[in-house]
Amino acid sequence: MSEHRRGPVRSEAARVAILDATARLFAARGYDHLTMEGIAAEAHVGKQTIYRWWPSKGALVADCLLEGRLFPEGFSPADTGDLRADLIAWLRGILAFVDREGGDTMVHSLIAAAGDHPSVGARLSEQLGANPLLRARFESAVAAGQLSPDRPLDELGDAFVGAVVLRALGRAPTDAAAAARLVNAVLGPA
Structure with a gap:
């Protein structure tokens, strides 16, 4: 059985643009000065598109973290035996x-x-x-x-x-x- 979603279909290109814009603005301005309006303008999407997928800027920052967009180097400890x-x-x-x-x-x-x-x-x-x-x-x-x-x-x-x-x-x-x-x-x- 498949699940059907109501409303507009999510655009992968818009999702990536929003995450990229969030990461850029977060790095430049920090969390306190990060706004949904600024992200929407930077990503060239409507603010309602962002809120459709993320309920808050915290949730959006969390997804950026999860996808490695805020720490591109990654911080995994090696296992060399020492x-x-x-x-x-x-x-x-x-x-x-x-x-x-x-x-x-x-x-x-x-x-x-x-x-x-x-x-x-x-x-x-x-x-x-x-x-x-x-x-x-x-x-x-x-x-x-x-x-x-x-x-x-x-x-x-x-x-x-x-x-x-x-x-x-x-x-x-x-x-x-x-x-x-x-x-x-x-x-x-x-």
Whole structure:
């Protein structure tokens, strides 16, 4: 049995244009200055087209996050067999993103969006690799004997992502050794 949708058929071209416009404007203006009117003008669609598919700008930002339009580099931790090296490389990538011009503003805007819309927070966490990507990497480390099986894996991921968010909020400059110090603080000395 097929489901029938009432109203106009969704246009994939319009959907892509809206997501692209949202990502561009979000990067340029941040969440607080992102408006449905501005997105509609940038995407060359009517505002009603946006609201037909997304009930709020938070939902729209969440879809941009889910599709990788806000963090094009992706932040998945590698699994080279060396947990510490993989976490340090992963953190360096995220911290470099936060440190680059506009990176901290984007993270601040995402945090503001997450405060308004829980789905944005969940998708931000996924995009940063907290769940399930970090958990999978930790499980691999447990299987390889690099991490004790009694360690709380989800909380380890939360600690890393929380540290990144706090650095972004505090606009603390990051030095080359920051990622290694953070890994040692969370996992314990090597």
